Amino acid sequence: xxxxxxxxxxxxxxxxxxxxxxxxxxxxxxxxxxxxxxxxxxxxxxxxxxxxxxxxxxxxxxxxxxxxxxxxxxxxxxxxxxxxxxxxxxxxxxxxxxxxxxxxxxxxxxxxxxxxxxxxxxxxxxxxxxxxxxxxxxxxxxxxxxxxxxxxxxxxxxxxxxxxxxxxxxxxxxxxxxxxxx
Amino acid sequence: xxxxxxxxxxxxxxxxxxxxxxxxxxxxxxxxxxxxxxxxxxxxxxxxxxxxxxxxxxxxxxxxxxxxxxxxxxxxxxxxxxxxxxxxxxxxxxxxxxxxxxxxxxxxxxxxxxxxxxxxxxxxxxxxxxxxxxxxxxxxxxxxxxxxxxxxxxxxxxxxxxxxxxxxxxxxxxxxxxxxxxxxxxxxxxxxxxxx
Numbered sequence: 310x311x312x313x314x315x316x317x318x319x320x321x322x323x324x325x326x327x328x329x330x331x332x333x334x335x336x337x338x339x340x341x342x343x344x345x346x347x348x349x350x351x352x353x354x355x356x357x358x359x360x361x362x363x364x365x366x367x368x369x370x371x372x373x374x375x376x377x378x379x380x381x382x383x384x385x386x387x388x389x390x391x392x393x394x395x396x397x398x399x400x401x402x403x404x405x406x407x408x409x410x411x412x413x414x415x416x417x418x419x420x421x422x423x424x425x426x427x428x429x430x431x432x433x434x435x436x437x438x439x440x441x442x443x444x445x446x447x448x449x450x451x452x453x454x455x456x457x458x459x460x461x462x463x464x465x466x467x468x469x470x471x472x473x474x475x476x477x478x479x480x481x482x483x484x485x486x487x488x489x490x491x
Numbered sequence: 492x493x494x495x496x497x498x499x500x501x502x503x504x505x506x507x508x509x510x511x512x513x514x515x516x517x518x519x520x521x522x523x524x525x526x527x528x529x530x531x532x533x534x535x536x537x538x539x540x541x542x543x544x545x546x547x548x549x550x551x552x553x554x555x556x557x558x559x560x561x562x563x564x565x566x567x568x569x570x571x572x573x574x575x576x577x578x579x580x581x582x583x584x585x586x587x588x589x590x591x592x593x594x595x596x597x598x599x600x601x602x603x604x605x606x607x608x609x610x611x612x613x614x615x616x617x618x619x620x621x622x623x624x625x626x627x628x629x630x631x632x633x634x635x636x637x638x639x640x641x642x643x644x645x646x647x648x649x650x651x652x653x654x655x656x657x658x659x660x661x662x663x664x665x666x667x668x669x670x671x672x673x674x675x676x677x678x679x680x681x682x683x684x685x686x687x
Contacts (some may be wrong), residue, residue: 313495318521344522344686346610346619381561388561416619417648419554434609434683435632438647440619441557449561451577453647481615485521487494488687 313342316486323480325376327340329471331486336425336465339491343469344418345417345484349476351406356413356442356450359474360404362435363422367467371398375456381451394448395461400473402454405439407479413440413450417471431466433458482484492521494687495643499583501681507532507668513659516611520685523608525659528601530676533665541591542673543664545583546606547644548618548650549657556584556642558622558648583662584648587624592676601679602626611656622646659683 316338320328334341349358363374374397379390382403403413419436425427439452469485498520500511516523531542547556559577578586589602607621615636624644665671 311495313686315494338622344607344609344614346613348616381559412617412651414619416607416621418609418611418621436623436645438559438619438621438623440647440649441559441577447646451557451647453559453561453645455645467564472635481613483521483610483613485686488567 310437311490312486313489314338316488318380318483318485321478321480321482324477326478327473327476329444329478331469332466334469334486335488336467338425338488339423340489341421341424341466342487342489343417343419343484345482346470347415347417347471347484348479349402349404349406349473350479351476352408353406353407355360356404356405356408357439358406358454358476359400360415361474362400362402362419363398363470363472364431364433364466365468365470366401366464369468372460372464374443374458375401375463376400376456378454379455380454400456400458401436401455402436403452404440404466404473405450406476410433411442413442415439420467421466427465430463431460492687494570496545498685499683503675503677503679505630505677507676509674511661511665511675511681512681516657516659518612518655518657520612520687521610522686524684524686525606525608525610525648526680527604527606527661527677527681529530529604529645530590530601531663531673533622533671533673535671535673538593540593541588541638543586544589545586545662545664546620546648547583547660547662548652549654550660551650551652552582554580554582555651556581556647558585559643560646563643574625578685582668584620584650585622585646586664587644587646588626588642590626598676602629608656614653614655618650622648636668657664667673
């Protein structure tokens, strides 16, 4: 029976935390999962900030990623999908910022299949969103993002960075990394 | 405490309860995951009518919830549709379509939902839920009267409260909000898991 083990939890203490890094990831599991709640300290009135996920090799080397991306984004009434054939090293998405009176947060669910394998191409799934300014306010900040990501190099994932693209994560943000036995 | 632990699980009997209540959720975990397989006994009204499942937290019945969904419907014909919308000011989060039990409809069809609830035990931020939801077609939605195919939802929901979550109530929209005589169908089941 597969079990989940907590490998690491990062709780942002404040200050200048632009990147949450899970390094030296234990290679004794089959899959990885990250659950997180993120928000950064930028204050643009539209309420969103760029967020990036960077899976890397154990040595910290960039992976060469392709991905399919579907989302409903800020101020849009049309679902949007993109395909990025290859050559990316980062998975771009969005988190809420800290604009005045804005209390939205960004739930994150990420799953990495066969991350430790040296013979299987890596497949990763990112599902995240932004909830609105408040539950009573009909604004356009509600967002949903889904990405399926592929790295064809077969390199094991030894490090994962969660990056606030232009700001710093707020104190209290949490990201937890779990290893799942095969 | 294991790093991943089933906190509660259960299934519905033939009494068609209008709510499913999970209480006494300990604050010792960091995140929650809830898997739900659901259907409604709704059988009155048009055969195309359906029910929804909503989630209330800590007994809050006020309009303190909101959600957004991106929906892809597909029938056996292969035709699909996409809808996106945000719905703030709701009395529960994530109104999700679930199969009904109108005359002639299968009693074997259930929806599949995974709820992801990060940092449920914290009190700094308000609560957010990711919802991954799939259900079988057995009614006209949207205008696709076909017994086959599936519909997929991806959603994000919010509760306008920062309190740690100690209880989850799943409710039938038709029963609780509309007052229709129905409830969750027999064999509706759930598993709530805690992640350290």
